[in-house]
Amino acid sequence: MFTIEHDFDATVVTLVDEGEEGSSHLKEDVIINAFEDCVTVEQLEPTTDRVQVVTLSMSQLRDLAAALDLPEGVYRLARSEDIKG
Known part of the structure; x- marks a missing residue:
């Protein structure tokens, strides 16, 4: 399951791990913040009770998608405009 919210300066997508029925190995929610110049991916690390954040540039995000x-x-x-043919 996931949610999408449009905030003032970002689009926020939250991924919820529903897992398999009866599974006890569910992961914490993943929150993706899409800003104009970067994307952050956040997830709570339950063993430290701290949110881990990874920041991707738009170039890194395009590479990941590909x-x-x-x-x-x-x-x-x-x-395509960089390719000379």
């Missing part, structure tokens, strides 16, 4: 559909390897994305 990587989800590619096989193993090393890649560099190029914009």
Whole structure:
């Protein structure tokens, strides 16, 4: 399950781990904040009771989105206007 909220300066997506029925291994919610210039991913670390935050630039986010559909390897994305043909 997930929720989407539009705040003043960000879009906030919260991912809720519903897991399998009867599963006791549920993970904490993941909160994704999409700002104009970066995206943050937050999750509570229950053993330390601290929120862990990872910040991705927009370039890193584009690379991540592309990587989800590619096989193993090393890649560099190029914009179509950067390719000379």
